[in-house]
Amino acid sequence: MAPRLEIVIVGAGLSGLAAAVQCALSGHSVTVLEGAKELAEIGAGLQLTPNATRLLQKWGIYDNIQGTCEPRTCTVYSYKGTVLAHEDDFNKNCRRKYDNAPFADCHRVDLQRALVDRAEDLGVHVVLGSRVVGIEFPEDHQKETANGIQNGQPSTTSPKPKITLATKQNLTADLIVAADGLWSTCRSILLNRIDAPQPTGDLAYRIVLELDQIPKSNTKLRDMVQQPGMRFWIGPDSHAVAYSMRGGTMLNLVLLVPDDLDEGVAKVEGNLEEMRALFQGWDPVLTSLLTHVPTVSKWKLMHRSPLPSWTHPSSRLVLIGDACHPMLPYLAQGANSSIEDGAVLGALLSPSINPGFKNETDLKAVLALFESLRKKRGERIARMTFEQRRDFHMRDGKEQVERDEVFRAWREGAGGKEGESFPSRWTCPVVQPWLYGYDAFREVEEAVGRV
Numbered sequence: 001m002a003p004r005l006e007i008v009i010v011g012a013g014l015s016g017l018a019a020a021v022q023c024a025l026s027g028h029s030v031t032v033l034e035g036a037k038e039l040a041e042i043g044a045g046l047q048l049t050p051n052a053t054r055l056l057q058k059w060g061i062y063d064n065i066q067g068t069c070e071p072r073t074c075t076v077y078s079y080k081g082t083v084l085a086h087e088d089d090f091n092k093n094c095r096r097k098y099d100n101a102p103f104a105d106c107h108r109v110d111l112q113r114a115l116v117d118r119a120e121d122l123g124v125h126v127v128l129g130s131r132v133v134g135i136e137f138p139e140d141h142q143k144e145t146a147n148g149i150q151n152g153q154p155s156t157t158s159p160k161p162k163i164t165l166a167t168k169q170n171l172t173a174d175l176i177v178a179a180d181g182l183w184s185t186c187r188s189i190l191l192n193r194i195d196a197p198q199p200t201g202d203l204a205y206r207i208v209l210e211l212d213q214i215p216k217s218n219t220k221l222r223d224m225v226q227q228p229g230m231r232f233w234i235g236p237d238s239h240a241v242a243y244s245m246r247g248g249t250m251l252n253l254v255l256l257v258p259d260d261l262d263e264g265v266a267k268v269e270g271n272l273e274e275m276r277a278l279f280q281g282w283d284p285v286l287t288s289l290l291t292h293v294p295t296v297s298k299w300k301l302m303h304r305s306p307l308p309s310w311t312h313p314s315s316r317l318v319l320i321g322d323a324c325h326p327m328l329p330y331l332a333q334g335a336n337s338s339i340e341d342g343a344v345l346g347a348l349l350s351p352s353i354n355p356g357f358k359n360e361t362d363l364k365a366v367l368a369l370f371e372s373l374r375k376k377r378g379e380r381i382a383r384m385t386f387e388q389r390r391d392f393h394m395r396d397g398k399e400q401v402e403r404d405e406v407f408r409a410w411r412e413g414a415g416g417k418e419g420e421s422f423p424s425r426w427t428c429p430v431v432q433p434w435l436y437g438y439d440a441f442r443e444v445e446e447a448v449g450r451v
Contacts, residue, residue, distance in 0.1 A: 002027050002351050003359045008163060008173035010132050010186055012039065014108075015321025015338030016179030017115035021059050022346025023177075024122035026353070031173075032124060033165070035131035035180075039112055044208045045245050045252025046108040047230075047332035050094055050101035050436040052339040057101065058441070061118050066110040067246035069228035070094075070102050076407070076424050079235025081283030084407040087427050090230065098436050105228065105243045105252070108335075134164040135176060135189050137314050161316045174360050176317045177345065179338075182302055184323035190312055197302035199263075200328060202389070204299045205255035205275050211248070213292050221289060225251045232424070233286050236395040238278065240286055253289060254329070255279070256389075261300045270296035301328055306379050310371050315364040318371075320345060325378035328385035330392065331425060333435065337378055343440040345370050353441075354448045373447055381435070384425065391423040 005028045009016045012034035020030045048056070048068075056062040070091035076084045087093065094103040116126055138159040160172040178186030188195045214221045224231075228244040238257045245252055257278055261268065276290050304326050310319040321338035347353045348366050357366050394400040403423050410422055422428035425435070 003357070004028055005174040005349070005360060006172070007031070007175045007177060007349075008033060008171065009177040009179055010163075011179035011181055011321075011323075012036075012112070012116070012126055012128075013179060013181055013321065013338070014111065014115065014335045015323075015342050016177065017112065017119055018055070018339040018342025019177050019179060019320060019345050020119045020124045020126075020342070021061070021115065021122060022343050023349055024119065024124050024346075025059070026346050026350035028349065030119070030122075030124045031171075032119070032126045033130040033132055033163075034126065034128050035166075037129045039109060039116065039128070044108065044206050045243065045254075046106055046111060046335055047243065048102075048104045048106060048111070049332060049336045050098035050103060051438040051440075052336035053104060054099065054101035055339055055343045055440060056114075059118060061114050062102075062104075064114045064117065065104075065106050066114075067249070068102075068104040068106045068110075069244045069246075069248060070104050071228045071230040071243055073229040074427055075229065076232045076234060076426075077283055078404070079233050079238075079282045081233075081285065083411075084234070084404060085411060085422075085424050085427065090427075091228075094436065097433070101436075103436075105230070105245045107245050107250070107252075110246070111335075129167075130169075131166040132163055132180070132185055133166050135186065135317065136162040136164070137312065137316065161314065174316070175363060178317060178319040178323050179321050179342075181322045182304075182326050184319070186317065187307075187319060187323050190317060190319065191307075195304075197304055197326065199259055200301045200303050201259050202256055202301045202328070203259040203261055204301055204329065205257065205270055205296050206299055207253040207255070207293050207296050209251045209253060209289065209293060211250065213294060215292075218288070220285070221292070224285075224289075225249070230426075232392070232426075233283055234392040234394075235282060237393050239392040240279070240282075242286075242289070251289075253293075256301075256330070256393075259300055261298060265300065266302075267297060267299050270298040272296060302326065303328065303382070306375075306382075310375060311367045315367050318345070318367050320374075325375075325382050327382045328389060330385045330388040331381065331435070333381045333385070337381055340438065340440045341374055341378070344373055344444055347441055347444040348448075353444060356448065369447060373443055377438070384431070388425055 007023050007028050007030045009032045012032050020032050023030050074087045074090040163171050182197050211225050226248040231242045233240045240255045242253045310324045320341040327334040421430050425431040
């Protein structure tokens with residue numbers, strides 16, 4: 001008989017729900033524990049790239065995400081409004097290059113709800129208001145492993161860990177998947193010490209602007225919302241990105257600027273006049289948009305150093321998503337790579353995909369293979385987000401002039417040096433195929449074939 005594990009996933013974010021869907025499809029009993037009491041509209045817009053949408057298509061989820069917008073254009077402007085890079089038919093080009101997997105913009109909660117619906121259809125139990133405060137790994141595990149004896153019999157598996165919730169409820173699992181995000185409790189449990197995220201030096205003003213908040217007389221701005229496109233404005237120490245969602249009735253606008261929040265403050269309500277002052281003198285299209293913003297929040301952008309391992313020595317706990325490889329949002333890969341994590345982990349736990357997985361005694365090998373497939377890519381993308389920040393946040397001067405010359409050469413068809421990255425990795429012919437062309441299931445099948 002195919003093995004059926006009791007899998008507990010900590011966190012109902014995108015990585016946790018993606019893992020839940022694929023683990024359920026792989027035949028396991030899955031429970032998702034989420035500390036929040038409801039799935040609220042937190043985080044606003046989200047950009048889904050083909051490396052994730054091909055998975056959502058495979059799972060039957062993509063078409064159920066409310067109001068997705070596939071941007072028809074991708075444009076990079078200087079902060080003064082000069083076009084540095086532009087691509088028409090961006091939506092069609094992505095589908096053509098990546099096996100009909102789209103690039104799509106949506107509201108985070110719409111994707112989250114579509115994932116929850118699919119997971120629950122597959123029998124996954126999503127339990128809200130269930131905050132994990134502790135995980136206990138039996139102290140005698142190491143002794144059993146060393147002696148290979150338990151009650152006079154050979155020990156083939158380690159004891160199951162015990163999960164403790166804030167409600168004092170306890171439960172056990174064959175495998176715990178820690179998908180509890182940037183502020184992961186499970187990460188600190190794995191390391192056996194408090195491990196807080198570190199500031200990057202940047203913060204984000206996150207804005208959702210509804211079409212009705214723009215006067216009907218301002219047809220230019222209303223057309224920006226209704227005709228989906230992706231727009232970047234790049235300037236000294238800062239940049240802005242805007243894109244449509246919910247069927248062109250809403251604009252997501254994110255302003256990335258130097259961090260001025262106090263230490264220990266992760267999110268506050270933003271001051272509109274302060275925000276607008278930071279972009280004084282920028283492209284009038286952007287500053288005009290900002291005049292219509294009714295409220296804004298400020299989010300400190302955090303990161304973490306790479307971990308030596310994502311897996312507990314017992315092979316009963318593994319970290320995925322932002323718990324182990326958080327990223328700056330400058331390539332929109334935090335969510336997308338987290339969905340990849342869930343797909344790869346769940347696929348490796350499928351005996352039909354991975355014949356080497358026969359029962360829970362194979363967890364050590366499965367998690368080792370998972371980490372070997374995912375760790376290098378996740379950490380490389382995280383490093384690349386800092387590189388994108390550098391190229392988008394140049395102050396006026398020699399480096400900025402050289403960067404804009406690279407933009408000009410590509411725009412006029414001259415291209416760059418062989419293997420040279422384009423300053424905007426969103427459309428870079430070197431970086432984009434590596435990011436967007438990644439197929440999690442093909443990766444697993446090839447890796448399993450090599451074992």
